[in-house]
Structures are given as C-alpha cells and as structure tokens.
Amino acid sequence: MISLLIVDDHPVVRDGLRGMFESAPGFRVLGEAAGGTEAVERAAALDPDVVLMDLRMPGGSGVAAIRELTRRGARARVLVLTTYDTDSDTLPAIEAGATGYLLKDAPRDDLFTAVRAAAQGRTVLSPAVASRLVSAVRAPKTPGAEPLSAREREVLALVARGTSNKEIARELFISEATVKTHLTHLYAKLGVNDRAAAVATAYDRGILG
DSSP: OEEEEEEOSOHHHHHHHHHHHHTSTTEEEEEEESSHHHHHHHHHHHOOSEEEEOSOOTTSOHHHHHHHHHHHTOSOEEEEEESOOSHHHHHHHHHHTOSEEEETTSOHHHHHHHHHHHHTTOOEEOHHHHHHHHHHHHSOOOTTOOOOOHHHHHHHHHHHTTOOHHHHHHHHTOOHHHHHHHHHHHHHHHTOSSHHHHHHHHHHHTSOO
C-alpha cells in the first residue's frame, strides 16, 4: 500500500486526484495541502511514501517545498504533477530533489505507474520534460557566461512574476537579505543592473521559458 500526500492549490484538482487514487487498489491518500509551506508541515506529520507536488502555488512554491523536504531528510519521494514544463520550472524542481516530473495531461495509468516508481525511488519524467532536460544539458553555453544556480533561477522566475523581495523570502523559506544577495549575484552573471533588465535578458537567453 503506497501512502500519498496531495499538494495543489486547486480544491477541484485535489478532490479529483484523491478520488482517483482511493478508487484504485494499492494506494492510500493520507492528506492534502494547498501550498508548499503547508506541504512541508503535512509531510512531516503524516510521513507519506509519495508527495504529489504542484509547483506554482500562492501558499509557497513547490520547488521551495521540495528543497526543504530534502534538507530535512524527509523519507517521502516527491513526484511533481503540474501543467508547467518550462526550463525555469523543470530544472529547479529536479535539482531540488524531485524524484519524478509529470504533466497533468498524463493518462491515469501513467500516473499510477509513476507513483509506484517514485515510491521505489525510480525517476519518472514525462516525455516533454525529459526532452527539455536533454536539450538543457546539450545547449551551447554563452562564452564567458556563468550559469545561474538553481536558487538564483528560482528567485529570477519569481521576479518575472512580479513577486516582491518580501514575498520571495516567504515563498522560498529564506530571509529578505538572502534574496537581495541572490539578486546581486544574478545581476552580475547576467550583466544587468535591475529587475526588469534581468527578466528581459533571461528571456532573451532562454533561461526563463
């Protein structure tokens, strides 16, 4: 019996996933969470085998939650289930410690198979995500350009969504001072001086999908 924690900010999605898994043999849904911060707390309390994790949620990002679960040494495997497959979503999630990454248009049986594989510690990627990861690895690097770290890409993605430093700090479980430090570093790497230029340059270079 594989135990699950379902994390998604949409109640209808959570209800649908719960019904789907509870109607299938071999699965047990222990609980739900509507955001990354709550997910970390619920995972600690419920100790599920697998966490089905959405990424972009008002109550704390999925990537930040994955990183925090990894930092805490949580037993649960995290399987990302989202509608987003851009580089700014996939790479940070995998680097943060996600065991697998599926898109929400995955067939029901594929999702069941992926959860079973994740519970066993095996990596499962949707074809679109696997293709993106391969392309990212093979992509030629701009001469002299220092790559952004996973955390810097997270901060940049949130900046691109108009998120304030205070909100970024809360979502990523870090201080505002640390956010400013990450911004200073990524500005230097991108060769820019402000948020707008950073976002524009990141899109131009394909760092943001």
